Amino acid sequence: MIHKLLQPHISAVLALIVYGSWAAFSNVSYGYNTALIAFLIQGGYAFVSTLALGVAVIHTFRRLGSSHAARIGSFLLGFAVLCTVPAGLHTLAGTPNIVQSILPGLIWGTGYLVLLLRTQCPVNAS
Numbered sequence: 001m002i003h004k005l006l007q008p009h010i011s012a013v014l015a016l017i018v019y020g021s022w023a024a025f026s027n028v029s030y031g032y033n034t035a036l037i038a039f040l041i042q043g044g045y046a047f048v049s050t051l052a053l054g055v056a057v058i059h060t061f062r063r064l065g066s067s068h069a070a071r072i073g074s075f076l077l078g079f080a081v082l083c084t085v086p087a088g089l090h091t092l093a094g095t096p097n098i099v100q101s102i103l104p105g106l107i108w109g110t111g112y113l114v115l116l117l118r119t120q121c122p123v124n125a126s
Helices: 008-030 031-061 066-093 098-120
Strands: none
Touching: 008 031, 008 098, 031 066, 031 098, 066 098
């Protein structure tokens, strides 16, 4: 079951709901419009990034040669995207609590990348 949940298209829907809701909750004290904007930014980003990042990390791993070094390189690329893109989007939107809004996505996204690479990207024994 975990193997199926880690597939990028399934994880993307879960990410939309969970991370968008967290961002809305984190910003509701600034008003419902601000909470809705935070939901749309973080939820939309979580959906797109989970789907695109999952596919890209698997593709990058395979292009780099299916080795331990390929896993590390794929992870680092994915982690850089997890850190910079949502922070930039929230900065542009003027979201008040950027770190609080993206922190759960960063923590869970990092775990997702690790599990995705372990379950979907076997290392060649050569």
